[in-house]
Amino acid sequence: MTAPDESPLAPLLETLEDHSASYGEQTDAYLTLTSRITGEDGKEVIVEIENKLPRLYEVLKTHISSKNSELSCAALQALGFCLYNTKITSGLSEKNIQELLSKLNDIVKSSDKNVCTRALWVISKQTFPTEVVGKVVSSIIDSLEVVFNRGEIHSAVVDYEALNVIIRLMEQAPVQMGEESVRWAKLVIPLVVHSAQKVHLRGATALEMGMPLLLQKQQEIASITEQLMTTKLLSELQKLFMSKNETYVLKLWPLFVRLLGKTLHRSGSFINSLLQLEELGFRSGAPIIKKIAFIAWKSLIDNFALNPEILCSAKRLKLLMQPLSSIHVRTEALALTKLEVWWYLLMRLGPHLPANFEQVCVPLIQSTIRIDTNASPHSSRVASSPGLNPMTPQHKGASPYGASVTPRMNLSSNFGVMATIPSIQLLGLEMLLHFFLGPEILSFAKQNKLVLSLEPLEHPLISNSSFFSKYANTLITAVHDSFVAVGKDASDAVVSAIWKELINLVKSVIESGNKKERPGSEVLTLLLKSLDTIVKSEVFPISKTLVSTISVCWNLKNHTEFYIEDTYADHDLGKHIKY
Incomplete structure (x- = not known):
């Protein structure tokens, strides 16, 4: 029996130190030790x-290297919890830690699958100092390569x-793991399509966590990724998508896009194969x-956007x-997400946005700012502008980045307007303000x-009167439609502010008198017709309409006097307008 003042750990240690004790007795001692560490009295045992x-x-x-598999596994389990x-680890000297890591690294290469698994588990749980772990990162990766190349224990x-x-090594020794990123990337990337969900999810976690380290050697990593995707991953990802893992595949897709980097700037069959995964997502019901x-x-x-020339090229932008x-989206949540991504594209275009206004912004305006023409008996649209044509203009000439295969997605060519959703229309109004x-x-x-x-x-975006003159029809129509649709709900x-800026821009076109551009009188006519339909739609209270009309009168006095007087002579607004 144990003496009253004797430690409960003492008899276990005696058994473990007894060379005459059987493997079974020592295995039981380790299992008991583990049970006590994880039990209610764990703190006292520690x-x-x-x-x-x-x-x-x-x-x-000694025992973690035992030839007896059960004893080795039991000792490794106890060691892992310690x-x-x-x-506990703070009580070990650097020499002790190095010895343990060296032994664990050898045990990982064991032909016994259970022992190998348990040794890997211990390494993933250890809390050794970073500086000590960093010294053995390369040798641990060596051992992992051996494990992955051994078919008999692979599971x-x-x-x-x-x-x-x-993952643990990334946390503890990021510098050394960055240096070894090419080696461990070859191990991790294939596992993201592992048939076992637990494994491929963990693989994706490792890939995401290690992204900053992988990008340090992106050129090499991109080459490895492209090769792996071409030979195996793309087909496996499609299988995963079809087996109800759509969310997983679509969340993994951006990781591959980041890894591939400028590799995707080449035209060819590879990018089209990659795009097929996204196409599956967009086609989902x-x-x-x-x-x-x-x-x-x-x-x-x-x-x-890594290369502005690529981002702004006609093919890539298309x-x-x-x-x-x-x-076409019908729900508010999906419409908001689509608008968020569309606006993100505008932001990434940066200073190149004005040059791509027609291809990117015009469809966005038409997609978000729509009015129900049956909403009011007075509502009528300003004549549609050619600039609002949803078809993207064709750019002649070959792309400097072109190859025989153009990146593409096989989606419907119907213009993807959003359903008429007030929250989207209000965002459209804010968009005009931007x-x-x-x-x-x-x-x-x-x-x-x-x-x-x-x-x-x-x-x-609008830095001069020439730009506004070119897209006056589009912008004035958009202001009209947004005011009629949701102006009454807006601040x-x-x-x-929108009305003031619009008037100032019209005034600048009139005063510029550039004969090569749209005549100022034509732009003014568009503005006045827009004002006319806004007033007659009666979507605004008379006070707000009066302010808008007076603003036009005051700023464009020399050009609008007779039009305003004639138009509103018989309207309630007319009696309030005096020059």
């Missing part, structure tokens, strides 16, 4: 282990624990899958626009205590 650590260390070091506790459990080791596909599309925008302009004010919208929002839903543009400050 204190006892700290006090007797030198003795326990010696027996553990090393997970920082109080889902081994793969899972190996991934945990890689489930709104949540479509939403994830739209969010994933941001990664391709970021990828092309590709990026395809799901945005061709997929277009008119550019970066100055920040000070405007602060001054008027407005919360912006869209990220402010970093560069002005007075927003409506007034």
Whole structure:
């Protein structure tokens, strides 16, 4: 019997130190030790282990390498729980730690699958100092390569624990893992399509966590990724998608796009094969899958933005626009996501947005700012502008990046307008404010205590009267439609600011008198017709309409006097208008 003042750990240590004890007795002793560490009295047991650590260390070091599989596994299990506790590991010298890591690294290469798995588990749980672990990263990767190349012990459990080791090493020794990224990438990337869900999810976690390290050697990693995807991964990802793993595949897609980097800037069959995965998402009948596909599309925008020439090339921009302009959405949540991604494209275009206004912004305006022409007997649209034609203009000439195969997606060519949703129309109104004010919208929002839903543009869109003159029809029509649709629900400050900027731009066109551009009188006519239908639609109270009309009168006095007087002579508004 144990003496009353004797430690409960003492008899276990005696058994473990007894060379005459059988494997079974020593195995039971380790199992009991593990049970006590993880039991209700675990804290007290940890204190006892700290006090007797030198003795326990010696027996553990011996037994984890035992030829008896059960004893080795039991010792490894006890060691894992000990090393997970920082109080215990802090009591080990650097020499002790190096010895343990060296032994564990050898045990990982064991031909016994259970022993190998348990050793991997211990390495993934240890809490050794970073500087010590960093010294053995390369040798641990060596051992993992051996494990993955051994068919007889390869299993889902081994793969899972190996991934945990890689993740743990990333946490502890990121510098060394960055240096070894090419080697462990070859181990991790194939596992993201493992048939066992537990393994492929862990593989994706490792890939995402290790992304900053992998991007340090992107050129080499991209080459490896492309080869693996071509030979195996793409077909396996399609199988996973078809077996109800759509969300997983679509969330994995952006990781591959990041890894591939500028490899995707080449035209060819590879990018088209990659795009097929996104196409599956966009074609899904489930709104949540479509939403994830739209969010994933941001990664391709970021990828092309690595080179502004690529992002702004006609082929790439047409590709990026395809799901945005061709997929019809009916729910508010999906419409908001689509608008978010579309606006993200605008932001990434940066200073190149004005040059691509017709291809990117015009479809966005038509998609978001729509009115129900049956909503009011007075409502009528300003004549449609050629600029609002949903068809993207064809660019002649070969692309400097072109090859025989153009990146494409086989989606419907029907213009992807959003359903008429008030929240989207209000965002469309805010969008116009961004277009008119550019970066100055920040000070405007602060001054008027407005919360912006869209990220402010970093560069002005309308920087001169020539640009406005070119797209006057589009912009004036958009203002008209948004005012008629949701103007009554918008902030007075927003409506007034848009109207003020519009009038100033019309005035600048009139005063510029550039004969090569749209005549100022034509732009003025568009504005006045727009004002006319806004007034007659009666969507605004008379006071707000009066302010808008007087603003036109005052700023364009020399050009509108007779038109205003004649138009509103018989209208309630007429008696309020005096020059």
